[in-house]
Amino acid sequence: MTRLFQPVLRHGLLGLTRLLVGARASWEGSAPADVPRIYFANHTSHLDTLAVMAALPSELRARTHPVAALDYWGGSALRRAVAAGCLNALLVDRTGKATAEVMDAMAAVLESGQSLILFPEGTRGDGTVAPFKSGLYHLARRVPSAELVPVFIENLHRVMPKGMPLLVPLICTMRFGAPLPPVEGEDKAAFLERARGALVSLSRSKSHSDSQPTGQRTAQ
Amino acid sequence: MNSSMNSLITTVTDSVTTALATTKPLFLWLSGATLGLLVVATLIGAVLAHRVRTPAGHDTVRNLNARIRSWWVMVALFAAAMLLGSVVTLVLFALLSYLALREFITLTPTRRGDHAGLFLSFFVVVPLQYWLVGIGWYGLFSIFIPVYVFMALPSLSVLGADTTDFLTRTAKAQWGVMLAVYCTSHAPALLWLDIPGYELPGALLLLYLMTVAQLSDVFQYVFGKLWGRTRLSPGISPSKTVEGLVGGGLTAVAIGTGLHVITPFTPLQAAGMSLVIVTAGFFGGFVLSAMKRDLGVKDWGTMIEGHGGVLDRLDSVVFSAPLFFHLTRYWFT
Known part of the structure; x- marks a missing residue:
């Protein structure tokens, strides 16, 4: 029953996401490839995970696991079914109680040749990119072979601003940037700032939207 | 009872046959002409793709061929909707209005206070306008957006108590709904x-x-x-x-x-x-x-x-x- 139900639910959810927010992929510096990758993105709304998954080509989507917060996605049976069953999500405890287990689980996915989607800000932003939490640094050190690909999610904070129960459909673009090159002997703070900088510079990318409303203008 | 039923069926069958007899040749003729035009355009595009030499020419021809490919899809969609009946045509245009409005609002700066009005524009105004067209209520569908929605949008925004760019924001939302929903809905309204x-x-x-x-x-x-x-x-x-x-x-x-x-x-x-x-x-x-x-x-x-x-x-x-x-x-x- 669930075996039959999950693909239907998955296609329904991805289709609905595209109908609402477009979820267009714009590869600006990297190309879709089946290599272990850590896609790290800015966190704008509850739709982020679905939007990035919908933007990925289907053959990569099957081998990509979004890392999702257990306290939200594990909150009800339905959310858990959507997260784990439909989106291959890796549910993690972000309270800090089980850091070692979380790291082991994430490293295992990358070592098996598959990819992860991470939101290193930890919390939802308002269109600007907040400082990163350190998980990305530790994971990158533990699995140095994984490519670190920044993904800037454009416009999605306008679709569902924090604290707004209603949703306004807008076209959102996922900008996939160039993988972060490894730097020898870089410390944690410098690495996190460089990774964040890669996302911020993607947000200023010139492709077509230099006049698009900026985060600041639309935030509050 | 039986004879009146029979005569009714005969009348209906007769009128359907007449309608088919008058439309079918026209429809076939038009579909043939459209198909012919697309085939000729596709052939010209293919020939041009082999003959251009300059980079600028390549770009033009690539864009031309992309346009022609999209025309095939658009014509097929439109023909399918028309053949499947007026309700399907109406749904197709409602979807186009929704997508056009989404494009318009994406490029327009919005603020938090506009959220409720925009939500209603997408999920209430679009279906309601097309429903009014579908039930043939000309008196309401022709004023619903210019009168009611015109006043509802700024009224909802003003509750957000944010005066920054208020006139600009309101005007842009109103233009978006007028263009993408109101004006567009008059095309399928021709069916009624x-x-x-x-x-x-x-x-x-x-x-x-x-x-x-x-x-x-x-x-x-x-x-x-x-x-x-x-x-x-x-x-x-x-x-x-x-x-x-x-x-x-x-x-x-x-x-x-x-x-x-x-x-x-x-x-x-x-x-x-x-x-x-x-x-x-x-x-x-x-x-x-x-x-x-x-x-x-x-x-x-x-x-x-x-x-x-x-x-x-x-x-x-x-x-x-x-x-x-x-x-x-x-x-x-």
Whole structure:
């Protein structure tokens, strides 16, 4: 029953996401490839995970696991079914109680040749990119072979601003940037700032939207 | 009882047969012409792709071929909707309105206070407007957005107590709904016009509007590429030329005049109607281009390969649909 139900639910959810927010992929510096990758993105709304998954080509989507917060996605049976069953999500405890287990689980996915989607800000932003939490640094050190690909999610904070129960459909673009090159002997703070900088510079990318409303203008 | 039932069935069968007999050859003829045009365009595109040498030429031909490919899809979709009936056509146009509104609002700065009004615009105004069209309530669908939604949008925004850019934000939301929903909904509304003495299905009037408006765009593009010398307004729409406008516009009027057989119009009336569609279509495209320049973008979206967004393809229909609808309604019903 669930075996039959999950693909239907998955296609329904991805289709609905595209109908609402477009979820267009714009590869600006990297190309879709089946290599272990850590896609790290800015966190704008509850739709982020679905939007990035919908933007990925289907053959990569099957081998990509979004890392999702257990306290939200594990909150009800339905959310858990959507997260784990439909989106291959890796549910993690972000309270800090089980850091070692979380790291082991994430490293295992990358070592098996598959990819992860991470939101290193930890919390939802308002269109600007907040400082990163350190998980990305530790994971990158533990699995140095994984490519670190920044993904800037454009416009999605306008679709569902924090604290707004209603949703306004807008076209959102996922900008996939160039993988972060490894730097020898870089410390944690410098690495996190460089990774964040890669996302911020993607947000200023010139492709077509230099006049698009900026985060600041639309935030509050 | 039985005999009256039988006579009813005979009457219905007779009228269906008559309708089929009168529409079918026309429909086949039109589908054949459209198909022929697309095949010729595809062949020309393929030949050009082999013959161009310059990089600029390559770009032009690639864009031309992308446009032709998209035309195949658009024609197939439109034909399927028309064959499946008026409700499917209505749903297709409602979806186009939704997508066009999404493109418009994406490029328009919005603030937190606009959220409720925009939510209603997408999920209440769009379905309600098309429902009103579908039940044929002309008195309400023609004023619902210009009167009720016009006042509801700023009323909802003002509750957000945010005066920054208030007039600009309100005006942009109102324009978005007027263009993408109100104006566009007049195209499928043609299916509900009851024209005395006009036996053909109303879908043919919609087909007439779409054919003249879209062919006008296509021929303006073709004439402009081939013979365009004098730029009309480089600051707004660099590709528009006087030669393209006159040549393409007149060709579309000529085709529109020839197509009078599928309308309730005489050839002279059809020429006048086509001229209205072409002129309104030109200004629709021109006005929407000026808006794009104002917003600093080239296209409204990226959904249709080679054409940009839905609104880029609908811009000429947006202005001509309400005019064509009202002129036809006023003089022919």
